Amino acid sequence: MTIAPAETRERRSEDGRSTEGPDETKAMVAxxxxxxxxxxxxFAEASQERTDEAVRALAWSLYKPEHAREVAELAVIDTGLGNVAxxxxxxxxxxxxTLRDLLRGKSVGIIEEDREKGIVKYAKPMGVIGxxxxxxxxxxxxxxxxxxxxKGRNAIxxxxxxxxxxxxxxxxEFMRAELARIGLPQDLVQILPEPVTxxxxxxxxxxxxxxxxTGSQDNVRRAYSSGTPAIGVGAGNVPVIIDESADLDEAARKICASKIFDNSTSCSSENAVVIVxxxxxxAIAALERAGGYLCDVAEKERIVGTLWRNGKLNRDLIARDAPILxxxxxxxxxxxxAAFFMVEESGIGKAYPLSGEKLALVLAVYRARDFADAKETVRRILDHQGRGHSLGIHTRDMDHARELAEDLDxxxxxxxxxxxxxxGGGFDSGLGFTLSMGxxxxxxxxxxxxxSYRDFLNITHLVTVIPEDRPSEEELFGPHWARYGH
Structure with a gap:
């Protein structure tokens, strides 16, 4: 396969429009x-065994050490984002x-049965996924x-x-080769031809x-308005609280490991830490021991002036190595x-770019009076950017964690x-492995x-008669009648 260099490909599609006419583009996609x-x-009638064989093949196509390295090296060369290791x-x-999760799930035939309600659920493919x-x-x-x-017996x-x-x-290419190796059609997995406009x-x-x-919010909005059922995910901007009960060195070690991973390309990377x-x-001392560097006021000004240009993140500096920054x-x-750079901030909103997602080894640090103030700071950060996504807390007080879960969106x-x-899933986390978080x-x-794979299934419900479940009027309306009358 002959592929144009990255800079050529970027020029050909930098305006986001096709160099072909609309009819040619539609014909190509069709x-x-x-x-x-x-x-x-x-593939639609494949057994569960055959389906799982296909899933294993796709997993091995990337998990294979030499393939993982080649794709990682190519990603850094092409995008300039993150690091190979x-x-x-x-x-x-x-x-x-993800393979662990998928092999533990059922996606063919009967996938669930509720005898009490007389319902049996059958999984069916959706068809072609974009x-x-x-x-x-x-x-x-x-x-x-x-x-x-x-896993859902679809093509993509x-x-x-x-x-x-x-x-x-x-x-x-690797996925298609593995599909062919196990005797399945390569066209179950395809990529749009260049240039992708x-x-x-x-x-x-x-x-x-x-x-x-998964990606730009512009693409997410366009998907939802396309007329096709769509699943899009939101922007990240994760704030994390350190409260007075936290194991500070353990918290700092975890924040550092997470913050520096792949140079903060993940939407789940910490963007702000709020410390009581x-x-x-x-806590600052612990973060410094873990590899953080606390910037002074002048350095903060230089970071803001350099990491953002005309209100937008500087493409040349996001997801770059710490020495370059x-x-x-x-x-x-x-x-x-230093492994990452801490910048003290108190403001939140458009006028304070450090309060948003940075995609860089820069961590905003907020000082809170107490836990209640920390919670309010996190709320304001999320209302500015990242609402709905996620937050974290380092604590020994589970009441604090439960309060965040109950009160914040x-x-x-x-x-x-x-x-x-x-x-996005972990071996010590009950969340399913994914790279797309709703x-x-x-x-x-x-x-x-x-x-998860369940989002790629149609479900048929077989419904049979059960003993009648009809409460009396008194059971349903009684409280209303007793309080407000008939």
Whole structure:
């Protein structure tokens, strides 16, 4: 396969429009989807065993060490985001965990039976899935979605970020080769031809049976307005509280490990830490021992002025290594060996860019009077950006954690986690492995859970007669009558 260099591909599609006419674009997409439909129809009656064999094949296509390394190296070359070692870890960890979850689930035939209600549920394929994937995970996300789609006996067509096209295309090649090796149609997994434009992606959204979007909120909104059932996920901007009961060194170690993973490309990476006043100085010291560098006021100004340009994140500095940032921000020699950079902030909102998602090794630090103040600070941060997504707390007081879960509008509250390693599924987390996390109606998402294979199934309900379940009028209306009369 001959693939244009990244800079050429970016120029060809930088305006987001197709160089072809609308009819040619639609014809191209129709041909790809047509091949997917033929492949899916031949796979639709597969047994659970055969389906799981296909899922294993896709997982191995990326988990295989030499493939994981090749795709990781290509992703860094193509996008300039993250680092190779962590991308290898991400690809293998997410693929392994997702495979674990998928092999434990049933997606063929009867998947659930409720004898008391007389209902039996049968799983059916949806058909052809259209998947829009981001430049931050151009290898892992396409494979993750393909595994879930195939678990439902669907076919999938991927529309990748133009910046990560070559990486995604290589991952698709690996998946197709593994499908062929086990005797299944390669066209169960396809990628849109280059250049992937807005017109082509929109045409794909209109031609498939389900759209699943991870990436820009523009793509998410366009998917929901495409006329096709769609699942989109929201933006991250994770705040984490350290309260007075926390194990400070353990909290700092976890925050560092999570913050620096793949240079903060994950939407689940901590963007702000809110520390209660009683342990503020001790927590900062613990974060410094873990690898953080606390910037002074002048350095803060340089970071804000450099990391953002005209109100937008500087594409040349996001997800870059710490030494590159230290030099770009003109930080003092003491910062040169730091793993990440802490910047004290008190403001929240558009006028305070540090309060938003940074996609960089920069952590905003807020000082709170007490837990109640910390909770309010987190609420304000999420209302500004990231509402619905997730938050974390380091504490020994589970009442604090339960209060956050009860009062704040997020799908996930993680307690004593390295957030990146628990939010999208973990071996010590009960959340399912995924690279796509729903944020509920708070971010206009259709799901408020981690995307799973169940989202790629149609369900038929077989309903049989049960003993009549009809309460009396008194049982239902009695409390109303007693209080307000008939």
């Amino acid at each position: 041909a790809v989807v047509g091949r997917a439909r033929v492949a899916q129809e031949s 962590d991308k290898i870890t991400k690809k293998q960890r997410k693929t392994f965990g 998947a829009v994937t981001p430049s931050t995970n151009p290898g892992a996300t396409p494979v993750n979605k393909a595994m879930m789609a195939i 067509v991927i529309a990748p970020s133009p910046l990560g096209y070559r990486t995604t295309a290589r991952a698709v 807005k017109d082509a992606t929109q045409a794909l959204m209109g031609a498939v049976d389900l759209v699943v979007v 006043d009683a342990v503020y100085d001790q 230290a030099e770009a921000f003109s930080l003092s020699p003491g910062a040169r060996d 997020v799908v996930r509250v993680l307690v004593n986690f390295a957030h990146t390693f628990g939010n 944020c509920g109606s708070w971010q206009k998402n259709s799901i408020s859970w981690n995307l």
